[in-house]
Amino acid sequence: AAGVIQSPRHLIKEKRETATLKCYPIPRHDTVYWYQQGPGQDPQFLISFYEKMQSDKGSIPDRFSAQQFSDYHSELNMSSLELGDSALYFCASSSDNSPLHFGNGTRLTVT
């Protein structure tokens, strides 16, 4: 069965640089979520999209933005990166109250 695809798997950036993470949800899933998981932490909700419109917003910094495109893939854009942004970033998708299915995550390291 198709799963959520995230790219890249690993990303190394320097402080103040920008990064773009991509997510391809499971086909026919109408909701996409972004989560941030710091070392030793539980995943924290950042933002979600339902049918390409932002549906909910969590603890997403103003330096981050996200969108969902017509083909339902989503991108998380991160600017002015800080050391504290180093984390595992998950994308997940679901539909009709089904469980969230997570991608393998993008591990971002900011140096």
Add this chain to the structure above:
Amino acid sequence: AQKITQTQPGMFVQEKEAVTLDCTYDTSDQSYGLFWYKQPSSGEMIFLIYQGSYDEQNATEGRYSLNFQKARKSANLVISASQLGDSAMYFCAMREGRNGGATNKLIFGTGTLLAVQP
């Protein structure tokens, strides 16, 4: 506000034995879902089992079962016949009802690190 509590930061279990991972939740919503996810050291988040608030029977998926006690607001995960590959972080999560058509986000507990010993 909804909240998930996992009071066991770490657990040990002998291979082939059963283990219970605790989870309590708090919500004012009548319609909600409870989930357990497994996160191995490799980092991926693997869905294990789901229990809806209106489900009368406890959910089971292979060696996983969910001991759902609605009045006590608990949703403990039971893993039977533990295997070495079960060693991982386990997260309990909750989702309240649909929000304007969109499926609501999950709120996670802090997790329990399970170590299965041979």
